[in-house]
Amino acid sequence: MAVSSVPFASPAPQLAARERRLALAGAAFAAPAALLLVAILLAPLIVLVLLSVTDYRLGAVAVRFVGLANYAEMFSDPVFRRAIRNTFLYVAFVLPAGVFGGLALAALVHARKRTRSLYEVIYFLPVTSTLVAMATVWQFLLHPSLGPVTPLLAALGFGRLDLLNDPDLALATLALIGLWQLLGFNMVLFLAGLSAVPRDLYEAAALDGAAGAVDRFLRVTWPMLGPTTMFVTITTTISAFKVFDTVVVLTRGGPLGATDTLLYVLYLEGFHYFRTGYAAAMTVVLLAFLCLLSLLQARLIERRVHYA
Amino acid sequence: MTDGESADGVRLTGIAKSFGGTRVLAGLDLAVRAGEFLTLLGPSGCGKSTLLRIIAGLERQDCGTVSIAGRPVDHLPPAERDVAMVFQSYALYPHMTVAGNLATPLEMRRLTLLERLPLIKHLSPRRARVMRGIMAEVRAVAEALRIEALLDRKPAQLSGGQRQRVALGRAMVRHPAVFLMDEPLSNLDAALRVEVRHELADLHARLGTTFIYVTHDQVEAMTMSSRIALMDQGRILQLGTPDDLYDRPASLAVARFIGSPSLTVLETVADGVGGIRLGAVRLPFGHRFAAGTRLSLGIRPEAFALPLGPEADGPALAARLVRAENLGAEWHLHVRLDLPGEPPAIVRLTAAEHEAARASGLLEDPLTLVLRARGVHLFGPDGARVEPDPAHTAVVE
Numbered sequence: 001m002a003v004s005s006v007p008f009a010s011p012a013p014q015l016a017a018r019e020r021r022l023a024l025a026g027a028a029f030a031a032p033a034a035l036l037l038v039a040i041l042l043a044p045l046i047v048l049v050l051l052s053v054t055d056y057r058l059g060a061v062a063v064r065f066v067g068l069a070n071y072a073e074m075f076s077d078p079v080f081r082r083a084i085r086n087t088f089l090y091v092a093f094v095l096p097a098g099v100f101g102g103l104a105l106a107a108l109v110h111a112r113k114r115t116r117s118l119y120e121v122i123y124f125l126p127v128t129s130t131l132v133a134m135a136t137v138w139q140f141l142l143h144p145s146l147g148p149v150t151p152l153l154a155a156l157g158f159g160r161l162d163l164l165n166d167p168d169l170a171l172a173t174l175a176l177i178g179l180w181q182l183l184g185f186n187m188v189l190f191l192a193g194l195s196a197v198p199r200d201l202y203e204a205a206a207l208d209g210a211a212g213a214v215d216r217f218l219r220v221t222w223p224m225l226g227p228t229t230m231f232v233t234i235t236t237t238i239s240a241f242k243v244f245d246t247v248v249v250l251t252r253g254g255p256l257g258a259t260d261t262l263l264y265v266l267y268l269e270g271f272h273y274f275r276t277g278y279a280a281a282m283t284v285v286l287l288a289f290l291c292l293l294s295l296l297q298a299r300l301i302e303r304r305v306h307y308a
Numbered sequence: 309m310t311d312g313e314s315a316d317g318v319r320l321t322g323i324a325k326s327f328g329g330t331r332v333l334a335g336l337d338l339a340v341r342a343g344e345f346l347t348l349l350g351p352s353g354c355g356k357s358t359l360l361r362i363i364a365g366l367e368r369q370d371c372g373t374v375s376i377a378g379r380p381v382d383h384l385p386p387a388e389r390d391v392a393m394v395f396q397s398y399a400l401y402p403h404m405t406v407a408g409n410l411a412t413p414l415e416m417r418r419l420t421l422l423e424r425l426p427l428i429k430h431l432s433p434r435r436a437r438v439m440r441g442i443m444a445e446v447r448a449v450a451e452a453l454r455i456e457a458l459l460d461r462k463p464a465q466l467s468g469g470q471r472q473r474v475a476l477g478r479a480m481v482r483h484p485a486v487f488l489m490d491e492p493l494s495n496l497d498a499a500l501r502v503e504v505r506h507e508l509a510d511l512h513a514r515l516g517t518t519f520i521y522v523t524h525d526q527v528e529a530m531t532m533s534s535r536i537a538l539m540d541q542g543r544i545l546q547l548g549t550p551d552d553l554y555d556r557p558a559s560l561a562v563a564r565f566i567g568s569p570s571l572t573v574l575e576t577v578a579d580g581v582g583g584i585r586l587g588a589v590r591l592p593f594g595h596r597f598a599a600g601t602r603l604s605l606g607i608r609p610e611a612f613a614l615p616l617g618p619e620a621d622g623p624a625l626a627a628r629l630v631r632a633e634n635l636g637a638e639w640h641l642h643v644r645l646d647l648p649g650e651p652p653a654i655v656r657l658t659a660a661e662h663e664a665a666r667a668s669g670l671l672e673d674p675l676t677l678v679l680r681a682r683g684v685h686l687f688g689p690d691g692a693r694v695e696p697d698p699a700h701t702a703v704v705e
Contacts (some may be wrong), residue, residue: 203395204393206366206386207391208416210416211386215416215421218425220401223404
């Protein structure tokens with residue numbers, strides 16, 4: 001063959017050129033996705049951070065750099081501090097109730113054979129409905145004189161409660177509505193996770209003596225649901241942090257600021273008072289919280305999660 | 309076999325099972341002797357796995373009784389039947405280490421529910437002591453299977469063969485009365501399968517426990533079993549030693565299933581005086597079928613010989629060579645016999661026979677094939693094997 005006459009050194013530059021071409025082609029293929037990522041995620045984020053250190057108001061002609069003044073104002077503002085407190089309280093209830101409630105529902109529905117799809121539809125309906133529209137239904141249900149809930153609770157001995165207008169109860173009521181809305185979604189995710197657990201494992205557990213419900217759950221179900229649980233926890237955290245529509249429609253932050261939440265206060269500052277720079281600073285804080293919590297959960301759970 | 313022998317093993321009586329409208333097991337009886345290696349062999353869908361799962365208690369039979377070590381276990385859950393199972397997929401707990409997997413059956417038996425709960429378990433003063441005992445036994449089993457170095461690994465970090473051993477260990481650790489194995493070698497590559505086959509046979513010899521082994525692979529069945537139950541369509545076609553199944557197949561179906569390459573089947577008719585005719589050749593069997601009865605003649609590939617020296621006398625058939633396959637130690641000749649319809653046949657020769665035959669020009673067409681007495685079986689119209697009358701076994705032309 002002719003190859004034998006070719007000096008050994010000569011293929012190298014050819015190879016380098018080939019590799020360069022390959023790298024170029026790779027970059028070209030990645031470019032559209034990278035550009036989109038920059039255009040719709042990174043660029044707005046940078047603009048947001050830049051805005052948060054200015055006093056920009058929507059429509060203003062002059063913009064002034066104010067450094068961290070917006071952040072300083074935020075953390076000394078009792079309204080914002082209350083909003084943070086309320087949001088964390090809301091998350092503290094909705095997150096565990098949403099995750100474990102979803103898991104419990106999934107476990108119950110999974111055990112059904114014929115009625116399974118019926119229950120799936122029932123629990124999933126709230127997810128498909130528009131929360132703003134459903135909120136008006138809730139408003140009627142919870143109305144102290146028109147709705148059925150107040151007399152029902154009274155009959156049970158709770159007294160005549162005005163669930164949405166009592167400062168002590170309003171946030172809890174919103175949290176329950178929020179839970180109602182996302183439970184079905186979490187249930188469907190857990191159902192998918194449960195269906196993916198190999199039947200063999202349950203059978204092996206049965207032979208090993210782990211046949212009781214508790215042992216089956218602890219030895220097989222719960223560990224095998226690790227990846228699902230992690231996903232559900234993070235999505236539930238994010239949606240709980242972003243509680244907004246029920247606040248706007250049902251309480252507008254009231255009574256007495258008892259349901260002021262982070263996103264609602266942010267919305268007021270940004271779109272009612274047009275303090276864009278200040279709202280941007282709040283958004284950065286909200287984002288920081290979400291990133292931090294997601295990272296923390298990922299770290300904590302990842303250590304115990306097994307990906308099959 | 310007497311009842312006394314089988315009382316300690318596993319006894320199945322009238323086991324039937326249907327899924328929906330499909331009958332999977334049709335009233336099946338089987339007595340497994342204590343300490344034997346019994347293989348349930350059969351094509352996929354023959355009900356062998358279902359039968360194993362019924363013994364394990366993972367599936368409930370529609371009717372019939374399962375007895376283990378002399379006592380009926382139909383009402384008992386799997387864990388209380390004193391059986392252990394090795395699954396085809398191994399079914400190891402993926403989130404636990406090898407040690408955790410091996411310890412699970414013992415933990416379930418020796419710890420109370422409270423002592424198994426997360427966090428709360430540490431409150432029990434007894435638990436640490438029990439766990440030390442369990443870990444000592446786990447270590448002993450791991451050493452017996454040579455996996456003690458893997459105890460801290462998780463199943464995902466193990467090779468197929470190692471996982472298989474862990475699954476075996478999890479079954480061994482509680483010293484069950486019966487081992488149930490559902491195609492445990494099917495996920496291993498060919499070389500490993502041969503190795504694990506030896507280890508399983510060795511393990512059976514060492515433990516002396518009853519093994520019930522399900523496979524569709526006749527080589528696994530033939531090489532490891534004390535006895536084989538060949539199944540098809542929810543019934544046992546024949547129960548016997550590997551020799552029984554190969555040399556004395558109860559029916560044409562058994563003869564066809566066992567042996568590779570499979571035996572040649574020729575359609576013939578009875579001649580009315582205890583023999584059959586193949587073309588010009590008459591084979592005497594001493595059977596009692598009336599003249600004209602349709603019979604099947606099964607000929608194992610090694611029952612054909614080329615007329616070399618002592619093999620030369622015996623009933624001979626002419627044939628045309630279609631293809632010759634070299635397997636190294638032996639040759640398979642695919643031929644067409646010089647009979648009406650030119651039926652195909654397979655001839656197995658050792659490498660030495662092939663060499664000698666080629667040297668003496670015996671592989672030139674037309675071939676002359678001599679029938680040996682051993683490996684030639686006659687089957688009646690119902691498919692049952694006709695036991696040759698010893699007075700007539702000498703084959704004469």
